[in-house]
Amino acid sequence: MYTELSTVESREKLNGNAYLLKVKAPQIAKSIKPGQFCNIKVSETNYPLLRRPFSVCYAEEDSVYFMFDIQGEGTKMLAEKKPGDRLNILGPLGNGFDTEGDYDTAVLIGGGIGVAPFPLLTEKLEGKEIVTFVGARSADHVIKWGMKNIVTATDDGSEGFNGNVIACFQSEVHKLEKRKIRIFGCGPNPMLKALQKEAINKYDCQLSMESAMACGFGICQGCPIKKSQGEGYYLVCKDGPVFESDKIIIE
Amino acid sequence: MIDLSVQIGKLKLKNPVLLASGTVGYGNEIAELTDLSKLGGIVTKSLSLKPRIGNPPQRVCETSSGMLNAIGLANVGVEVFIKEKIPFLKKLNTTIICNIAASSVEEYVECTRILTREEAIAAFEINVSCPNVKDGGLEFGNNLQAVAQITNKVKAVTDKPVIIKLSPNVSRISEFAKAVKDNGGDAVSAINTLVGTAFDIWTKKPKIKNVTGGLSGPAIKPVALAKVLEISRNVEIPIIGIGGIMDWKDAAEFMIAGASAVQIGTVNFINPKAGEEIIDGLIEYCKKMSIGRIADLTASYEI
Ligand SMILES: Cc1cc2nc3c(=O)[nH]c(=O)nc-3n(C[C@H](O)[C@H](O)[C@H](O)COP(=O)(O)OP(=O)(O)OC[C@H]3O[C@@H](n4cnc5c(N)ncnc54)[C@H](O)[C@@H]3O)c2cc1C
Ligand SMILES: Cc1cc2nc3c(=O)[nH]c(=O)nc-3n(C[C@H](O)[C@H](O)[C@H](O)COP(=O)(O)O)c2cc1C
Ligand code: FES
Numbered sequence: 001m002y003t004e005l006s007t008v009e010s011r012e013k014l015n016g017n018a019y020l021l022k023v024k025a026p027q028i029a030k031s032i033k034p035g036q037f038c039n040i041k042v043s044e045t046n047y048p049l050l051r052r053p054f055s056v057c058y059a060e061e062d063s064v065y066f067m068f069d070i071q072g073e074g075t076k077m078l079a080e081k082k083p084g085d086r087l088n089i090l091g092p093l094g095n096g097f098d099t100e101g102d103y104d105t106a107v108l109i110g111g112g113i114g115v116a117p118f119p120l121l122t123e124k125l126e127g128k129e130i131v132t133f134v135g136a137r138s139a140d141h142v143i144k145w146g147m148k149n150i151v152t153a154t155d156d157g158s159e160g161f162n163g164n165v166i167a168c169f170q171s172e173v174h175k176l177e178k179r180k181i182r183i184f185g186c187g188p189n190p191m192l193k194a195l196q197k198e199a200i201n202k203y204d205c206q207l208s209m210e211s212a213m214a215c216g217f218g219i220c221q222g223c224p225i226k227k228s229q230g231e232g233y234y235l236v237c238k239d240g241p242v243f244e245s246d247k248i249i250i251e
Numbered sequence: 252m253i254d255l256s257v258q259i260g261k262l263k264l265k266n267p268v269l270l271a272s273g274t275v276g277y278g279n280e281i282a283e284l285t286d287l288s289k290l291g292g293i294v295t296k297s298l299s300l301k302p303r304i305g306n307p308p309q310r311v312c313e314t315s316s317g318m319l320n321a322i323g324l325a326n327v328g329v330e331v332f333i334k335e336k337i338p339f340l341k342k343l344n345t346t347i348i349c350n351i352a353a354s355s356v357e358e359y360v361e362c363t364r365i366l367t368r369e370e371a372i373a374a375f376e377i378n379v380s381c382p383n384v385k386d387g388g389l390e391f392g393n394n395l396q397a398v399a400q401i402t403n404k405v406k407a408v409t410d411k412p413v414i415i416k417l418s419p420n421v422s423r424i425s426e427f428a429k430a431v432k433d434n435g436g437d438a439v440s441a442i443n444t445l446v447g448t449a450f451d452i453w454t455k456k457p458k459i460k461n462v463t464g465g466l467s468g469p470a471i472k473p474v475a476l477a478k479v480l481e482i483s484r485n486v487e488i489p490i491i492g493i494g495g496i497m498d499w500k501d502a503a504e505f506m507i508a509g510a511s512a513v514q515i516g517t518v519n520f521i522n523p524k525a526g527e528e529i530i531d532g533l534i535e536y537c538k539k540m541s542i543g544r545i546a547d548l549t550a551s552y553e554i
């Protein structure tokens with residue numbers, strides 16, 4: 001874990017609402033694993049007060065990339081950053097995806113900006129077959145940056161499969177019948193809940209969860225997610241954000 | 252050389268900056284990001300006799316210049332604390348204050364009785380003011396007799412300094428400070444969080460599951476300062492000032508208003524090194540103001 005005062009190197013608009021920010025943060029870049037995240041202070045003042053959590057999208061040499069879409073004030077300010085601007089970044093946080101183990105095909109399933117951790121994951125999965133399901137509202141919201149072998153699904157049918165990304169996966173999965181697959185999912189809670197239901201007793205599946213957070217490194221207890229076995233909670237920031245799909249209850 | 256040490260009743264601290272309960276966990280995670288040995292001390296997360304799993308999510312949300320939390324005193328309980336957390340805390344070269352929360356007077360007493368044997372603990376902070384639990388919590392903090400009784404009974408089972416952490420959700424906080432003093436309490440901490448709420452205007456639902464939560468951060472600083480001043484003007488008891496401290500200027504302001512030491516909370520989530528930075532800032536400030544002993548800053552207000 002480091003706090004790095006980093007410099008924005010570039011900003012790219014990916015589509016209607018999504019941005020890609022490249023920042024120089026050598027310590028974090030060298031230690032980051034796919035599925036881990038950083039907590040970014042989006043301004044140098046006390047407004048907004050709390051840091052904002054973002055998955056690390058990609059890393060190369062001394063730089064890390066963040067992919068995000070505009071939700072509120074914080075992400076709006078982030079989208080306005082220019083090369084040379086300073087950003088205070090805390091990371092790497094959490095445990096990433098577990099890519100070790102016995103499977104030959106990685107199935108990446110992302111909804112909306114949930115695809116953010118996939119470029120780094122894709123790189124790490126070198127040697128495995130990869131199929132990436134990308135879900136979006138419509139064609140102009142589909143994000144493909146840094147991903148491989150993409151199948152798209154759009155809610156309005158303007159590109160690829162007409163319907164949500166889980167339905168799309170269900171309609172395609174027969175093509176993977178002879179493969180030993182592991183699913184990596186990331187996206188909004190309702191999507192992950194549907195994926196969890198699909199995966200139960202059937203697939204090896206890891207889900208990257210979101211939660212409102214204050215600290216991001218285990219000291220505030222602000223980010224609980226229910227354990228499926230026994231009483232109590234995991235902390236999304238410290239025990240996650242990636243969980244084996246049968247370990248948690250998504251509400 | 253500026254003398255940074257301060258005295259809180261019987262408790263001597265190497266400097267006046269402490270990390271507040273609930274915002275440092277049990278020290279281990281934040282120790283990766285800051286050097287805790289530089290601080291005056293840390294106050295551990297409220298402990299109860301048995302572990303508590305805490306409230307369901309969503310537990311935190313940001314508000315204007317602040318945040319609401321309804322963690323619900325999630326904690327490992329006294330037994331696990333002693334077994335698993337004390338060994339790490341022992342290694343830290345800083346003062347450890349152990350915060351206790353309970354749902355009955357007996358539970359406060361029992362927790363203190365067990366923990367007072369632990370050498371690593373220098374003092375107790377008794378939380379009578381958590382707004383986020385159904386049983387106990389604010390019920391006590393709002394009740395003068397209860398605060399008096401808890402202070403009295405806890406004092407009877409420990410020789411270590413006892414600090415009572417007061418609630419701001421009362422009309423005259425100085426009366427509570429007086430009850431603490433009259434019952435042998437060594438100091439008061441002021442303040443815990445203020446009761447607050449927030450709604451999502453599109454779903455019309457509360458933003459946190461518990462409906463209300465505790466407000467902290469810069470938004471509460473003027474309120475906290477006024478409470479510290481009120482106690483300082485009415486009761487002779489050491490005060491640890493808490494509420495919305497973000498930098499050394501805020502810390503100096505609390506000391507001027509009457510605090511002997513300060514605790515920082517929410518800022519640890521945003522800048523885990525804030526404690527160290529505040530100490531450095533206070534040293535520079537003392538130099539500029541020709542203050543030789545930082546303790547002289549306490550209650551130096553000119554009204
Ligand atoms: C582990 C993790 C990884 C994430 N990775 C990405 C990513 O790579 N790209 C991306 O676009 N978004 C990501 N998010 C969501 C992102 O953090 C929120 O969209 C962002 O905080 C919204 O901030 P805001 O100020 O624009 O919105 P506001 O609505 O003004 O935010 C107000 C508060 O709510 C919190 N908040 C709002 N939405 C969320 C959310 N969905 N999850 C958690 N906290 C939220 C904010 O942190 C803030 O404290 C991630 C969230 C988590 C928990
Ligand atoms: C997430 C969170 C958890 C807290 N938990 C506790 C606790 O367990 N016990 C306690 O006495 N105070 C607790 N507090 C209150 C703080 O110690 C402090 O009194 C309050 O946050 C005001 O200070 P601040 O504005 O600097 O944060 C908590 C505060 C926050 C934000
Ligand atoms: S966000 Fe603070 S513990 Fe997870």
